[in-house]
Amino acid sequence: MSPKDTTTICDLVNEIALLRKSGKINAQIDDLFSRVERALTYSENRFRSVADSEVDAIISTTSGDKIIFWNHGASKIFGYEEKEVMGKSVTMLMPPSLRKAHKKGLKRFLETGVPKIIGKTVETQAWARGKREFPIELSLATWKSHDEIFFTGIIRDISERKKAQKVLEDLNAQAKRRTDELETLIQMVAHDLKVPVVTIGGLLRLLERKLASQTAQPEVENILQHLRSASKTLENFLADLLDALALEKTQNAWETFALDELLKEVFDNLGEEIHVKGIQIDLGDCTPAKVYGDRNRIRQVLENLITNAVKHMGEPDHPVIQVSVHCDGDYVTTTVKDNGIGIPKEYQERIFDRFFRVPKANGIKGSGLGLSIVKQIVESHGGRVWVQSEEGKGATFFFSLPKTASSLGTH
Numbered sequence: 286m287s288p289k290d291t292t293t294i295c296d297l298v299n300e301i302a303l304l305r306k307s308g309k310i311n312a313q314i315d316d317l318f319s320r321v322e323r324a325l326t327y328s329e330n331r332f333r334s335v336a337d338s339e340v341d342a343i344i345s346t347t348s349g350d351k352i353i354f355w356n357h358g359a360s361k362i363f364g365y366e367e368k369e370v371m372g373k374s375v376t377m378l379m380p381p382s383l384r385k386a387h388k389k390g391l392k393r394f395l396e397t398g399v400p401k402i403i404g405k406t407v408e409t410q411a412w413a414r415g416k417r418e419f420p421i422e423l424s425l426a427t428w429k430s431h432d433e434i435f436f437t438g439i440i441r442d443i444s445e446r447k448k449a450q451k452v453l454e455d456l457n458a459q460a461k462r463r464t465d466e467l468e469t470l471i472q473m474v475a476h477d478l479k480v481p482v483v484t485i486g487g488l489l490r491l492l493e494r495k496l497a498s499q500t501a502q503p504e505v506e507n508i509l510q511h512l513r514s515a516s517k518t519l520e521n522f523l524a525d526l527l528d529a530l531a532l533e534k535t536q537n538a539w540e541t542f543a544l545d546e547l548l549k550e551v552f553d554n555l556g557e558e559i560h561v562k563g564i565q566i567d568l569g570d571c572t573p574a575k576v577y578g579d580r581n582r583i584r585q586v587l588e589n590l591i592t593n594a595v596k597h598m599g600e601p602d603h604p605v606i607q608v609s610v611h612c613d614g615d616y617v618t619t620t621v622k623d624n625g626i627g628i629p630k631e632y633q634e635r636i637f638d639r640f641f642r643v644p645k646a647n648g649i650k651g652s653g654l655g656l657s658i659v660k661q662i663v664e665s666h667g668g669r670v671w672v673q674s675e676e677g678k679g680a681t682f683f684f685s686l687p688k689t690a691s692s693l694g695t696h
């Protein structure tokens with residue numbers, strides 16, 4: 286078969302048959318022809334059976350764009366029979382807007398030999414019978430025979446996949462819009478509630494001072510105590526809520542800073558109660574522990590984890606909170622370990638959810654927002670946060686942060 290034309294093995298076999306009929310060939314050559322004929326037919330049939338069992342289209346072309354092979358899948362996808370397309374330009378299967386770029390790409394490849402999409406799978410558009418445009422996935426290969434270059438493309442119709450993708454994207458966008466609306470609403474409510482709540486706190490303090498000058502009434506004092514505690518809880522809750530919502534919107538101030546120094550700062554600012562609990566800081570082998578991120582946000586993470594350890598300590602004989610820092614490749618991992626009440630296994634995944642608190646917290650106050658804020662901050666820094674705990678034996682929280690901007694995403 287001449288590499289320049291589009292003759293198939295079938296055509297060659299027919300030519301041999303014609304020569305035979307004309308009686309111009311001798312017995313020996315005739316025998317040779319028969320063997321060649323059998324070998325070629327066998328080879329073509331074998332290739333055809335594989336190609337036709339494909340649901341994808343397999344199309345081969347010459348370097349001049351002429352179609353020389355067309356399988357069953359191609360007929361199904363493009364709606365043309367083999368005889369309608371053989372020898373025609375493959376550009377008939379492309380929307381007009383892509384033909385120029387195809388010609389340019391082909392010319393460039395033939396001149397330079399440098400492939401751009403060959404050997405890869407790309408998404409593009411195709412044209413079926415009736416000028417119906419549809420999305421495809423195209424894997425293109427090239428092969429050489431007698432110095433001529435040929436191309437074979439495997440084409441998959443991805444219309445269904447694209448449709449499903451679009452539905453998913455629309456649903457996601459819809460869900461995001463709803464969440465945004467809801468968050469704005471919560472933010473407005475929390476914001477509007479803040480002023481009256483703070484006012485109630487102020488009025489309470491005023492009332493207390495006024496009553497202090499009168500004869501002490503234990504009953505009144507008791508009511509006041511409850512009111513004070515409830516108003517403080519409400520105030521803290523609103524502050525946490527606003528904080529959690531603000532997190533998603535603020536632009537972070539990122540820098541490389543020493544985590545061990547921040548830890549000392551947090552430690553120095555901790556209240557009396559924490560020092561009583563016997564907190565220890567162990568910087569291990571990681572000093573100075575540089576990390577990349579928003580210093581104030583990381584401070585919030587540390588404060589939340591340490592406050593939790595204090596709050597959920599229970600009554601062990603020797604309460605200990607241990608904070609340690611370890612370098613771990615491109616990341617720095619901080620551990621906050623306590624020997625408090627611990628977290629039952631079945632709740633360990635949920636404690637990072639907004640508003641989740643382990644049931645039966647026995648009067649321990651909180652809004653269940655702290656750990657969700659921690660998770661959000663750590664993940665927005667490209668890090669991870671996780672917990673290990675056994676009920677009654679304490680809890681260990683771990684969080685990792687990237688050392689530098691370039692470590693981001695190497696987790």
Ligand SMILES: Nc1ncnc2c1ncn2[C@@H]1O[C@H](COP(=O)(O)OP(=O)(O)OP(=O)(O)O)[C@@H](O)[C@H]1O
Pocket residue numbers: 525589593594595596597598623625626627628636641642643644646650651652653654655656657679680
């Ligand atoms: N160190 C810990 N030991 C035992 N349980 C813990 C510990 N840290 C968190 N938990 C459990 O996880 C829950 C969620 O913690 P989270 O910090 O989100 O909320 P909170 O401390 O209850 O309230 P907030 O932090 O918003 O004031 C807690 O209510 C508690 O049940």
Ligand SMILES: [Mg+2]
Pocket residue numbers: 589592593651654655656
């Ligand atoms: Mg907390």
